[in-house]
Amino acid sequence: MSATNQPSVVGPEEGESVHLGGTRIRILEDGSTTDHRLGIGEITIAPHTEGPPQHRHAQHDEGFYVVSGTVRFTVGETTYEAPAGTLAMIPPGAPHTFANPGDEPAVLLNTFTPDLYVQYFRDLRDMIAEGRKVTPEATVAVMSRYATVPATDFA
Numbered sequence: 001m002s003a004t005n006q007p008s009v010v011g012p013e014e015g016e017s018v019h020l021g022g023t024r025i026r027i028l029e030d031g032s033t034t035d036h037r038l039g040i041g042e043i044t045i046a047p048h049t050e051g052p053p054q055h056r057h058a059q060h061d062e063g064f065y066v067v068s069g070t071v072r073f074t075v076g077e078t079t080y081e082a083p084a085g086t087l088a089m090i091p092p093g094a095p096h097t098f099a100n101p102g103d104e105p106a107v108l109l110n111t112f113t114p115d116l117y118v119q120y121f122r123d124l125r126d127m128i129a130e131g132r133k134v135t136p137e138a139t140v141a142v143m144s145r146y147a148t149v150p151a152t153d154f155a
């Protein structure tokens with residue numbers, strides 16, 4: 001069997017972990033099993049933690065399924081309080097961000113179709129490892145590598 005015909009099974013404590021301040025991303029599928037059609041991550045957001053600046057993806061859909069806790073999604077000027085069991089699908093071009101304003105951690109299952117954005121998290125991890133600060137400006141610079149721009153009209 002070729003490598004593309006092999007299943008991927010990632011256990012509860014497995015996967016590639018990326019820590020970004022109060023947020024941890026566990027990469028469950030980096031696209032290598034799906035021929036880059038789909039990437040999947042698990043995002044754990046600490047209480048009272050803001051997400052990235054509002055931004056738009058040009059080349060991929062992004063899905064967020066709230067596994068536990070409550071997440072605040074902001075899409076343009078609209079805010080959604082999303083408790084566990086909520087799915088938010090963000091098509092290319094839609095300005096969006098997310099945060100955990102609550103007192104408990106929130107866990108999201110995050111999908112990227114195609115997998116383009118998985119490398120973004122790795123790049124941020126590498127930036128931290130090199131001792132560089134993850135500022136909004138630095139985040140935007142890394143986003144730009146993956147057909148993603150800040151939604152400055154909603155900043």
